[in-house]
Amino acid sequence: MRRLYPYGSQQGDVTLDWGTTTLSCDWAGKSCSSGFIGTPRMKIFSSEFTDIKIYSNGYITMGQSYNRRMPTDFFTVSSSKKRSAYDNGFAMFAPLWTDANFQAGQVTYHIYDRTKSGLSITEKYRLKHALQLAKRDTVDYGGSSAIDPSWVMVISWIDSTPRMYYNEFYEQPNTFQLVLIYDPAQWRMSVMFLYERTGWDRYWTVRDSLIGFYVTQNGQEDSRTLAQSGKSSAFEMADIVGNTDEVGRFYFRVSEGDSRPNYELMCLSWYWQQQGIWWLVRWGWSMTLVCPCDQRQVINDRRWKFDFIEFVSSFEERVCYYERMPWGWSTQLCCYEYGSLIGRRDGSGGQTFYLHPRYGQAHIETDIDPKDWCCDKSDNCNIFYDARPLDACWGYVAPFLAWFVGDPHIHTLDNFQYTFNGLGEYTLIKTDGGNFTLQGRTVKALDEKGVETAATVFSAFAASDADSDRVYIAMNSSRSGFVILVDQDDKTDWFARANISDEVDFDGVSIYKDKTNSVGAVFKSGFSITVGLNASQLDITVAAPDKFLNLTVGLLGVFNKDPSDDLTPANGAPPLNTTTATEKMIFHEFGETFGVMFYFAKSLSHTE
Structure with a gap:
């Protein structure tokens, strides 16, 4: 019949190094102890704990230290700890607290955690086996099949001997375990004291032992001292039938559970799941835009969309934005407070969205809910931001703007201005490789009586990325409203009914209602148009990301921060001199070289 859980180096246990001399960690009546070891949030009676400290003399504490070499009783422990533990709590579990020699033998521990990912095949087998043992023990001894342990800690005191001045008993070591069995989903915890060998000579040890546990918080206490404490039978535990009806095995349920959700467990489980897709998260993050550094920049950068849901739910002095049409599946959430980007990792700032909000419920489950579990309902914001990094706006470059207005007056991406009265269809922007193309149609302007004049105005625009749907925006026949098509899908009525900021996503492009008489489109390439x-005429503003520097031609010029070559013709001829070129030269030698056969609606012909 098995006594102990598997232990030792062959099990992959962590061995605690107490030092090479007694004075290194056992002096002035103190025992040697480990540092605090982090655990899930555990509820024991009315107290909650998140760490454990292991002592060489056969006990552990939670919440606070209690470093003492010689055993005492829980009344003495209570007198020492009740006041200091009033707020934070204190717990002690002692399978066999004695005056032990830590230089001989070993103290090891092993944490088995189902929520942890990235385990080797061997580690997975050990985890499965340990959880099976814990499940069997809770069913056999606790009488509950509903408990499902997902976290187990096995602490082993191996070949523990008495103090050095009792060296005649070195051949009679003690080997025993403390096993913590925890079902975090139900806040249920059980403890086992397991004894394989307790062979110290008994005649001098009648008063030098304590077996049991003690918990206190907020003035409440609970303790249990086993009858063998302070008696010679304490060193016969390996031969005594425990409360399990098995020799050397004792089982105690120390938490009856709670119906409240365990948000810390939910956070930690999510975090460890993220480790399995860490490369996907990083890849998605690498394709996101950098957050603008202040709110003014993000408002003017039409690639970003105001997060109304985040604004309503936060009730704070902050506003957030995310990308309208990211290149991949991820986006940054950029949050601002009093105009400045929030860089705090306390839950008030932004985050990486692994899945863009357009993914709906999947986005909520993988990005929104975990932040709530980790930051709002538990104290785990640090690990949340490890999995969902916070952007710091390093390297942000605002898009470059160009526009056509009126007669038409043209303002290029490099800030050169000229007038062009061509009639027909023209390429306004075309990037190398055809990543993005913008075309425009001009018609005769009308005077106040509705009679055509010699001037021209823009009446329609068509734009697309290489792999996006094509957006067509035109004046209607009465020049009083829009005609909006996305790959022949008529969105004119949608625009008329839509509220400002309403938008619709298509393949590679998002269109939105910017104002009552203004429509915007953002493309996956990063270009946007308004x-x-x-x-009775259309105007347009174009925003180009800096990654297209030196990669454009068209009526909006060669985008390279140098206005002197913006009048470069499409036929390969040298650029016109921007300081001496006349309007006639610009028309014939530059503008007309960009004439095209325009994409048009089914109700219109090329001549219309």
Whole structure:
């Protein structure tokens, strides 16, 4: 019949190194102890604990230290700890507290945690076996099949001998275990005292032992001292039938559970699951835009969308934005307080969204709920931000703007201005490789009586990325409203009914209602356009990301921060001199070289 859980180096246990001399950690009546070892949040009676300290003399504590070489009783422990533990709590579990010699033998521990990922095949087998043993013990001894342990800690005192001045008993070592069995989902915890060998000579040890446990918090106490404490039978535990009806095995349920959700467990479980997809999270993050450094920048950068849901749910002095049309499946959530980007990792700032909000419920489950579990309902924001990094706006570059307005007056991406009265369809921007193309159509302007004039105005625009749906925005036949098509899908009525900031996502492009008479489109490439209707003519603002420097041609010029070559014709001829070129030269030698056959709606022909 097995006595102990598997232990030792062959089991992958952590061995505690107490030092090479007695004075290194056992002096002035103190025993040697480990540092605090982190655990899930455990509820024991009315107290909650998150760490454990192991002592060489056969006991552990939670919440606080209690470093003493010689055993005492729990009344003495209570007198010492009741006041200091009033708020934070204190717990002690002592399978066999004695005046032991830590230089001989070993003290080891092993934590088995189902929520942890990245385990080797051997570690997975050990985990499965330990949890099976714990489940069997809780059913056999605790009488409950509903408990499902997912966290087990096995602490082993191996070949423990008496103090050095009792060296005649070195051949009679003690080997025993303390096993903590925890079901975090139900806040249920059990403890086992297991004894394989307790062979110290008994005649001098009648008063030098304590077996049991003690817990206190908020003035409440609970303790249990086994009858063998302070008696010679304490060194016969390996031969005594325990409360399990088995020799050397004692089982205690120290927490009856709680119906409250264990948000810390939910957070930790999510965190360890993320380790299995860490490369995907990093890859998605690498494709996201850098957060603008202040709120003014993010408002002017149409690639970012205001997060109304986050604003309503936070009730704080902050606003957040995320990418409208990211290149991949991820995006940054950038949050601002009093105009500045929030860089705190306390839950008030932004985060990486592994899945863009357009993924709906999957986004909520993988990004929104975990932040609530980790930051709002438990104290684990640090590990949340390890899995969902916070952007710091390093390297942000605002998009470059160009526009067409009126007659048409053209302002290029490099800030050169000219007038072009061409009539027909033209390429406004075309990038190398065809990543993005923007075309425009001009028609005769009308005077106040509705009669055509010699001037021209823009009446339609068409834009697309290489792999996106094509967006077509035009004036209607009466020049009083929009015609909006996305790959022949008519969105004109949608725009008329939509509220400001409403938007619809398509393949590679998102269109949104910017104002009552203004429609915007953001493409996966990073280009965005905003088209307005004013006085029976269209105007357009174009925003280009800096990654397309030196990669564009068209009426909006060669995008390279140098306005001197913006009048470069499409036919390969040298650029016109921007300081001496006349309007006639610009029309014939530059503008007309970009004439195209325009994409048009089914109700219109090329001539219309």
